[in-house]
Ligand code: HDD
């Protein structure tokens with residue numbers, strides 16, 4: 056039963072990463088959109104969705120506190136500096152999306168146009184680095200606690216992870232945006248030119264990261280396998296995009312983003328917080344909450360999650376599915 | 385300042401910011417849901433359109449306000465793990481579950497539905513759209529309740545046992561029925577109604593003083609002041625009952641909040657020492673002043689908050705804008721409501737010192753093992769970012785409140801909160817010389833300008 060809660064938390068986090076990758080990517084694409092019209096198109100594409108996307112992380116942390124309270128304390132303690140940075144970027148990203156056009160001044164927009172891609176970059180790269188560091192296992196501090204030291208987040212594997220997530224987000228953002236742009240949009244031309252090299256680059260990063268990660272874990276075969284599957288996902292996504300199935304392409308394009316948290320789980324098993332030395336590590340059975348608390352959670356949280364799933368599917372159908380154009384008189 | 389002080393200051397700053405915004409959010413959504421219910425049930429198309437216009441205006445202010453509720457709420461949630469891991473180590477089994485339920489049952493649903501509501505004015509059939517805002521409201525109240533379950537437990541722990549230094553719940557019923565939760569919930573419900581009512585009245589009065597949109601704002605001036613009056617009554621009554629109950633379950637806090645001194649304070653100190661062992665168990669004396677100020681404001685608002693309604697009601701012969709005093713009053717009172725809110729939380733939370741969980745866990749023991757430098761870093765980062773955003777957000781709210789209903793930022797075919805949707809761009813542009821935007825709303829085939837549903 057313990058493993059169920061751990062997996063559910065992992066699922067929520069994976070959902071966050073997969074959904075928000077689109078928002079991060081769109082935020083990054085602001086760098087390529089030189090015309091006001093394109094920028095507004097980019098923003099309008101994600102603005103009805105990003106709230107519902109980011110709340111997956113809120114839910115992840117909430118459930119973490121409820122089901123594995125010790126892990127929440129230890130994990131956030133270990134990742135303190137990266138988390139403070141990620142949170143600050145998160146606030147700014149949200150503000151940029153909400154506020155960009157709320158005031159007509161030109162300086163106002165220009166400010167948010169810098170904030171948005173910068174914050175999106177920090178978020179994408181930061182999550183990549185943190186996940187890669189968790190795959191490799193953290194350091195141990197003087198008091199015997201797990202900690203992400205500077206060397207952990209600057210390790211080549213972490214940097215690879217950061218680059219991989221940035222590339223994957225950019226690609227998702229491109230797929231999401233391209234189908235919403237009119238044919239004469241200058242941004243569309245730029246995206247089309249940029250998408251092939253981006254996909255190749257992403258494929259390279261996935262394979263490289265898989266090899267690197269296999270070298271630092273105890274489960275090299277599994278890790279390599281996940282990497283190959285992720286690369287296959289990207290390849291299939293590219294084929295779908297070429298075949299004019301943008302929805303499928305978007306879905307498959309999330310493969311490398313799923314691969315990272317999945318690898319954290321597979322590489323470390325039930326050691327929910329792994330350190331390289333073993334000291335300060337936390338195993339699932341020690342972290343999990345009391346049965347009375349878990350019973351309460353299963354009665355409330357599980358039905359709510361089902362309701363959320365329906366709600367979010369409805370939302371995507373309303374806001375994302377190509378609109379059937381029928382004007383009411 | 386050491387790490388504990390910084391952690392406390394950080395929580396106090398973000399919590400205060402959070403609450404200043406969410407209290408208005410909670411109050412406004414209640415107003416909006418009632419307005420929209422009324423609008424949807426209206427038959428006459430013209431009245432219906434006017435009522436929907438009100439929903440858009442107040443709903444728009446609500447949505448801008450919501451943005452800050454979210455970002456500051458994130459700072460709150462993460463702080464439990466970042467700074468107060470002692471709470472999860474000792475009390476994780478108890479405070480974790482309500483917080484988890486809150487995030488999933490309340491926020492997850494709330495965020496999904498809010499986005500759909502705000503952007504779905506023309507996309508979603510009227511009745512389904514109404515259901516959405518009802519769901520947003522209910523989940524917002526659910527989240528308030530659940531968070532107050534945790535806070536109530538910290539004030540008065542019940543329904544648990546401790547073995548091996550770790551607490552476990554033995555009776556969830558007792559945890560959820562905690563009087564320390566319920567008194568506060570009723571008091572807060574009154575306070576948010578008071579706040580939203582005063583906000584409605586103040587914004588309406590601003591326009592009425594200038595003879596703008598009189599038909600649009602006259603009813604909300606009256607409704608706002610009446611709601612504020614009722615809210616003040618509930619707040620003061622519940623607060624009074626709460627105070628009596630405190631005497632029983634947090635006697636040390638009660639003594640300090642009541643500003644007791646001399647022998648009576650010494651008696652409270654001695655009683656606490658008898659219960660918890662030698663040491664100083666009283667909160668700092670200055671919270672007594674904060675508490676007194678809240679009480680004074682409460683009585684003051686109870687006496688005055690409903691008065692602007694009389695301007696809207698009687699004396700049909702005189703133009704409303706001539707009733708300067710009462711209109712001005714509506715605007716002057718609003719800041720006092722916000723002040724009382726902060727003072728109330730200071731009373732409750734500082735009054736709990738030195739305990740994190742009364743009688744069980746001290747703040748000193750609950751703080752994470754973090755260096756002073758690390759704590760300072762997160763304090764500065766969070767405070768700087770959140771304060772900046774709070775100022776930006778409040779500036780925007782007052783800007784849109786002043787622009788009036790035609791600044792329309794939600795519900796239009798375009799998106800929120802773009803000025804593109806202003807029905808008369810020339811007017812808005814003339815009013816704002818810095819505006820250099822290009823008008824880009826007609827030629828974009830992918831713009832979601834199609835509106836399959838309309839009110
Ligand atoms: C009296 C009400 C109240 C109180 C005491 C608190 N909150 Fe809150 N909070 C709300 C009422 C609220 C709300 C009105 O329900 C918000 C505003 C916007 C929203 O989504 O819900 C919210 C938002 C909000 C969010 C953002 C959710 C999202 O992304 O949608 C988080 C993470 C928290 N809160 C967390 C907390 C924590 C950890 C608190 C305890 C210290 C806390 N809140 C106190």
Ligand code: HEM
Pocket residue numbers: 391392393395396397399400401402403468531532534535538726729730733734736737739740747
């Ligand atoms: C949103 C409304 C709230 C406000 C304005 C508020 C205000 C404050 C203030 C002013 C402090 C600092 C007290 C001090 O240390 O001197 C504080 C501390 C704290 N509060 Fe709250 N509080 C709120 C809600 C809550 C809730 C609902 C919880 C629990 C679920 C909570 C948990 C804490 C914790 C953990 C601390 C830090 C430890 C401490 O100093 O006692 N607060 N809060």
Ligand code: HEM
Pocket residue numbers: 539567568569571572575578579619620622623624626627630637678679680681682683685721722724725726727728729730731732733735
């Ligand atoms: C005469 C009027 C009032 C009385 C007797 C009163 C009483 C109280 C008491 C006893 C507490 C602390 C409870 C505790 O520590 O457990 C409290 C807290 C609080 N008060 Fe008041 N209050 C009054 C007016 C107001 C007003 C006008 C507002 C806001 C508009 C307000 C907002 C709050 C808030 C937000 C809290 C913290 C949460 C809570 O404990 O409910 N109060 N009040």
